[in-house]
Amino acid sequence: MEQVFEAIGVDLVEQVLRDSYGGDIRVDVRDSSPRLRLEATAITPSARLDQITFGLHFDVQAEALGRLVICRIDSGRLAYHPAGGGKTAYGRGDTFIPVSPERGFTADCAKADFHTTVLDPVLLESVAETAPGRRPEPVRFTSHQPVSAAAAETWETVYGYARETVGLGVAEQPLLAGSIARLLAATALTVFPNNTLSDPTFSDRRDAHPRMLRRAITFIEENADRDITLAGIAAAAHTTIRAVQLAFRRHLDTTPITYLRWVRLEHADQELRRTDAADDGTVAETARRWGWADAHRFAAAYRLRFGSPPTASPHDRAP
Numbered sequence: 001m002e003q004v005f006e007a008i009g010v011d012l013v014e015q016v017l018r019d020s021y022g023g024d025i026r027v028d029v030r031d032s033s034p035r036l037r038l039e040a041t042a043i044t045p046s047a048r049l050d051q052i053t054f055g056l057h058f059d060v061q062a063e064a065l066g067r068l069v070i071c072r073i074d075s076g077r078l079a080y081h082p083a084g085g086g087k088t089a090y091g092r093g094d095t096f097i098p099v100s101p102e103r104g105f106t107a108d109c110a111k112a113d114f115h116t117t118v119l120d121p122v123l124l125e126s127v128a129e130t131a132p133g134r135r136p137e138p139v140r141f142t143s144h145q146p147v148s149a150a151a152a153e154t155w156e157t158v159y160g161y162a163r164e165t166v167g168l169g170v171a172e173q174p175l176l177a178g179s180i181a182r183l184l185a186a187t188a189l190t191v192f193p194n195n196t197l198s199d200p201t202f203s204d205r206r207d208a209h210p211r212m213l214r215r216a217i218t219f220i221e222e223n224a225d226r227d228i229t230l231a232g233i234a235a236a237a238h239t240t241i242r243a244v245q246l247a248f249r250r251h252l253d254t255t256p257i258t259y260l261r262w263v264r265l266e267h268a269d270q271e272l273r274r275t276d277a278a279d280d281g282t283v284a285e286t287a288r289r290w291g292w293a294d295a296h297r298f299a300a301a302y303r304l305r306f307g308s309p310p311t312a313s314p315h316d317r318a319p
Contacts, residue, residue, distance in 0.1 A: 001041070001042050002039060002040070002041045003039075003040045003041075003042075004037070004038070004039050004040075005020070005036070005037070005038045005040070006035075006036070006037050006038075007035070007036045008033055008034075008035050008036075009033050009034070010027050010029055010033070010034060012036075013027050013034050013035075013036045014026060014027050016036055016038055017036070017060070017062075020038060020040060020050070021062075021065050021067070021069070021118070022065050022066055022067065023062045023063040023064060023065045023066070023104075024062065024063045025060060025061070025062040025063075026060070026061045026062070027058055027059070027060055027061075028058060028059040028060075028061065029056075029058045030056075030057045030058050030059065032056055033056070034054070034055060034056050034058045035053075035054070035055030035056060036052070036053070036054060036055065037052070037053040037055075038050060038051070038052050038053075039051040039052075041163075041166050043162070043166055043170060043177050043180055043181050043184075044123075044177050044178060044181045045120075046119065046120035046122060046123040046181060047117070047118070047119055047120070047123060047180070047181035047184055047185070048117070048118040049115070049116075049117055049118075049159070049162060049163055049166060050115060050116045050117075050118060051114075051115045052112075052113070052114055052115070052116065053112075053113045054076070054109040054111065054112045054113075055111065056111065057109065057110045057111065058109055059106060059107065059108055059109070060106065060107040060109060061104075061105075061106045061107075062104055062105055062106075062107075063104045064100075064101065064102050064103055064104050065099070065101055066101050066102070066121070067101050067118050067119065067120060067121070068097065068101050068118070068119045068120075068121060068124065068141070068188065069097065069098055069099070069116050069117070069118055069119075070095070070096075070097055070116060070117045070119070070155070070188060070192075071090075071095070071096055071097070071098050071114055071115075071116045072093075072094065072095045072096075072114060072115055072116075072155075072156065072159070073090050073091055073092050073093065073094050073112065073113075073114045074092065074113045074114050074115065075092055075111075075112070075113040075114075076091075076092070076109075076110055076111040076112035076113055076114075077089060077090070077091050077108075077109075077110040077111075077112060078090050078098070078107060078108070078109055078110075078112045078114065079107065079108040080098045080099060080105055080106075080107050081105060081106045081107070081108075082098075082099045082100065082103045082104075082105045083103050083104040083105060084103065085103075088144070089108075095146055095152040095155055095156065096144050096145060096146075097141055097144045097192055098144070099144075100140070100141060101121055101138075102138075115159070117159060117162075117184055117188075119181075119184060119185055119188065121138050121139060123181060123182065123185045124138075124139040124185050124188065124189065125138065125139055125231070126182065126185070126229040126230070126231040126232075127182050127185050127186045127189065127229070127230055127231065127241075128185075128186075128189050128194075128196040128241070139189070139194055139195065139196055140194060140195045141192050141193065141194045141195075142193045142194055142195060143192060143193040144192075145192075146191045146192055147191065147192070147193055151190070151191040151192075152191065154187065154190070154191060155187060155188070155191045158183060158184060158187045159184070161183075162180050162183065162184055165180055165293040166180070168288070168293055169288075170293065173288045173289060173291075174226075174227045175225075175226075175227055175264070175289070175290060175291040176288055176291050176292070176293055177227070178227035178229070179227075179291055180293070182229060182230075200242040200243065200245070200246045201242065203240075203243075204239075204240055204242040204243040204246055205243075205246060207239045207240070207243040207247075208239075208243050208244075208246040208247035208250055208251075209247070210247075210251060212237050212238070212239050212243065212244075212247055213237075213247040213248065213251050213252075215236060215237040215238065216233050216234075216236065216237040216244050216247065216248070216256060217259070219232075219233055219236035219237065220233060220256070220259060220260050220263055221263055224260060224263045224264050224267060225267065228260070230244070230245075230256060230257065233256050233260075244256050261291065261301075262305070264290040264291050265290070265301060265302065265305055267290055268286050268287065268289075268290040268298070268302070268310075269302070269305075269306060269310075271286050271289075271290075272286060272310050278310060278311050278312075279311065280295070280311065283295055283298070283299065283310045283311060284298075286298075286310075287299075287310075298310070
């Protein structure tokens with residue numbers, strides 16, 4: 001769902017920013033009354049895409065937001081000074097994490113137009129684990145810059161896909177909305193340096209046995225209609241995310257998320273088989289209900305799996 005906020009004047013700009021981002025945000029005007037336009041599009045309660053336009057030139061001061069914000073400048077200039085850190089200026093085309101969720105900051109905004117992704121740290125923790133042997137701790141980003149220029153472009157590609165998918169009404173389909181939100185979180189962990197560990201440890205390799213795999217499969221098959229996460233699958237299997245990933249790769253030559261999509265495809269097929277003549281609209285609706293944003297990709301996956309198009313009559317489909 002998209003919401004548009006427009007504000008002129010210090011008090012209204014501060015109120016919109018506080019309501020949207022949290023924290024005690026204060027605006028200090030440099031030349032005249034500031035202007036703000038914010039288009040906020042919620043994917044899930046823990047993931048949002050924003051388009052922001054700051055008019056004129058003013059400073060912002062804020063306490064810790066408690067959320068991860070990833071930003072790309074479309075025009076203008078922004079300079080951030082995190083508490084306890086150095087000031088960094090960003091211009092057109094820059095992709096960056098302006099501040100850590102746990103740190104306050106000041107920002108110098110000069111007619112900046114930019115888009116952001118706002119992620120709840122809990123969402124990040126659902127797709128990642130910190131290094132073994134440590135007490136559970138939040139995901140922490142160790143640099144505000146992408147690991148490379150190619151990584152920054154990857155982020156923009158995924159952001160563009162998410163933005164396009166949201167335009168299809170993704171918030172109305174929980175499975176699809178959840179998968180898009182987690183795609184953004186997983187991409188953020190790939191693009192920006194952080195304290196998570198993705199390689200399996202000795203314990204993970206030991207735990208990636210068939211019994212654990214069966215527990216994971218049972219959980220997936222019994223909950224395919226819910227917005228389940230990789231962390232949820234691992235918890236149900238009484239193991240780590242890395243061990244679950246290794247078990248699926250070792251014993252089934254696939255990933256847990258691919259297996260989940262396969263199970264959901266089976267459910268979609270069962271729905272379509274109960275339809276005498278599934279037209280394109282029915283197929284698109286079924287696809288979105290079971291986690292596909294693009295009906296054409298769903299149809300391709302369906303044909304690959306079942307040997308016939310999803311619009312085929314029940315009598316023409318493979319058994």
